[in-house]
Amino acid sequence: MTDTRILLPGVDPEIVLPDDPSFGPEVQIDYPGYRSTRLRAPKDPLVTLPEEFHRADGPVFGDSALGLLDHDLTRQHEGDPLGERIVVSGRVLDEDGRAVRHALVEVWQANAAGRYHHVVDQHPAPLDPNFTGAGRCLTDDEGNYRFVTIKPGSYPWGNHENAWRPAHIHFSVFGRAFTQRLVTQMYFPGDPLFAFDPIFNAVRDPRSRELLVSRFDLERTQPEWALAYRFDIVLGRGGAGTTPLEDPA
Amino acid sequence: MTLQKTPSQTIGPYYAIGLCRRDDSHLAELSESNAVRLHGQLLDGAGAPVGDGMVEVWDPFGRRWGRSGTDADGRFSFVVTKPDAAGQAPRLDVWVFARGLLRHQLTRVYFPDETQANAGDPTLAALDDGERRTLVAEAEDGALRFDIHLQGDRQTVFFAH
Numbered sequence: 001m002t003d004t005r006i007l008l009p010g011v012d013p014e015i016v017l018p019d020d021p022s023f024g025p026e027v028q029i030d031y032p033g034y035r036s037t038r039l040r041a042p043k044d045p046l047v048t049l050p051e052e053f054h055r056a057d058g059p060v061f062g063d064s065a066l067g068l069l070d071h072d073l074t075r076q077h078e079g080d081p082l083g084e085r086i087v088v089s090g091r092v093l094d095e096d097g098r099a100v101r102h103a104l105v106e107v108w109q110a111n112a113a114g115r116y117h118h119v120v121d122q123h124p125a126p127l128d129p130n131f132t133g134a135g136r137c138l139t140d141d142e143g144n145y146r147f148v149t150i151k152p153g154s155y156p157w158g159n160h161e162n163a164w165r166p167a168h169i170h171f172s173v174f175g176r177a178f179t180q181r182l183v184t185q186m187y188f189p190g191d192p193l194f195a196f197d198p199i200f201n202a203v204r205d206p207r208s209r210e211l212l213v214s215r216f217d218l219e220r221t222q223p224e225w226a227l228a229y230r231f232d233i234v235l236g237r238g239g240a241g242t243t244p245l246e247d248p249a
Numbered sequence: 250m251t252l253q254k255t256p257s258q259t260i261g262p263y264y265a266i267g268l269c270r271r272d273d274s275h276l277a278e279l280s281e282s283n284a285v286r287l288h289g290q291l292l293d294g295a296g297a298p299v300g301d302g303m304v305e306v307w308d309p310f311g312r313r314w315g316r317s318g319t320d321a322d323g324r325f326s327f328v329v330t331k332p333d334a335a336g337q338a339p340r341l342d343v344w345v346f347a348r349g350l351l352r353h354q355l356t357r358v359y360f361p362d363e364t365q366a367n368a369g370d371p372t373l374a375a376l377d378d379g380e381r382r383t384l385v386a387e388a389e390d391g392a393l394r395f396d397i398h399l400q401g402d403r404q405t406v407f408f409a410h
Contacts (some may be wrong), residue, residue: 025254027351034259036349040399046409047380049372054410059307060380097250108267118263120301134267146342170261172268177377178307181347183353185258202351203256211255234252 011195015160020204025211033198034161058178061104061138071106071137073149081131083112083150087220087228091143092173094180095237099143105233106136106172107147114153114167123155148226154193166193166200173233180235187213188229257352262301269303269318276313278307278332286392287358288326291319291347294400298323302347304397306358308332309342319347329393332358338363343370345397345407354407358395359385375401380406 008205015033030041074085088107092100110116110133113125117132131150139145152167175181186201187200191213194200204211211234220228277284287306291299302319310332317325332339338359345354359367367373373381380398381406386393397405 025256027257029350029351034349034351036259037351039295039297040299040347040349041263041351042354042404042407043294043400044404044407047372047376047406049408049410056309057312059312093252095252095254098251101299106267108264108300110263114268116263118266120262132266134270136267170258170267172260178342179310179355181353182255183257183260184255199258199351203258208253208256211253212258232255234255234403236254 012160015163015198016196016201017204019206021206023204023208025203025208027202029202031198031202033160034202054177054179055177056178058174058181060102060176061174062102063138065104066136066138070135071147071149073109073131073133073135075148076132077130079130081111081128081132081150083128083131083153085148085226086151087146087148087217087222087226088169088186088214088231089144089146089217089220089228090214090230090232092139092145092175092233092235094175094235099139099141100175100180100235101139101141101143103139103143103145103176104136104172104174105139105145107134107149107169109133109149109152109169110155110167112150112153114155120228125153125155151188151227156189159198164193164196164242166191168196171231171233173201173235175235178237182233182235184233185212186229186231187214189213253325257350259348260303260346260353261357262348264301264303265318268316273314273316275328276308276311276315277328279328281330283330285330286326287329287341287386287395288324288392289386289395289397290323291325291345291397292323292399293349294398296398296401298397299347299349301312302345302363303351304346305344307342307344307350310334310339330365334366338366338373343397345399347399350399354399355410356397356405357384358393361385361388361393376406379403 217230
């Protein structure tokens, strides 16, 4: 296996391992550079379930799961949050390119200063009284979702010396089939911290890793108001023979 | 056309901001007949509680879903009813998430008073005694206890998904 990545000065080979395309879309769950995996990543081989299980339906959520402003993280308080206002949008698809409609998408993130509105987060950066950092929405009939938010800041996290997370937004998605469930993180293009981050690099296939990085989306920017990023999400097939949900995109 | 799947990433320590703003832990009301509390601890490979984990349960027969974060002692709790499984062994499907888990894990909880149905369940039948025990809740003080061990001698059986 040839590692084509250029190692930047300061990348610790104990923290970030070389690329390995053989992992494909699977994250390496016992990635040693991410310390918390050591006592938490299961070690026994996974047990296989019958094929029909993978086709089984999962939970479905309706509009009643949503508040009116759940999709707009900048309008959940009295005033405007500090930071760079952005639109984050994309489509939820399955591996066959079919739209996953009415999928519940939940997001959470740090504020512009890199601080989470959470009691455990003691990073000495300011909280923003106008920003909680939580949103949810359902995809439409074409699988589209859209949030308005603030670009999150990077923050230190103590995993190793001088460890900083690249800026990211957490995503949780329910597909239609039970096994399409996904929790992931969306990153921003060109982040200088990518090369140093063991969570990002635990996806060892560089092509798959790129799928976690949103694209700047000039078309969806709102002039005089907000920049935009696009992040499409591809869920597993949910088993062969799934009833088609939509025509191929 | 085959698109490449979006990889998984950890839920991180602050998921409660986004995922636990409401109480989703009731798949049933306690007032319902047969409603029972299902609770347990999420534990790491050293037996220490995982205080920043999250558990989701899904009743595939009754189509009910629930979610519970873990507290500082790694404890999660639900109110459930035993599914009417139409001849199969009743069970709930369980997703496990945590800081340090780069991909969520899938397991199942079976009911301790269903000895006969459990004995006929093909998934349980394919496991050895020790593995099987990790998937059957224990009756305890009128509730069901189901501990989840992420690693170690007593690691819970997790399924490919």
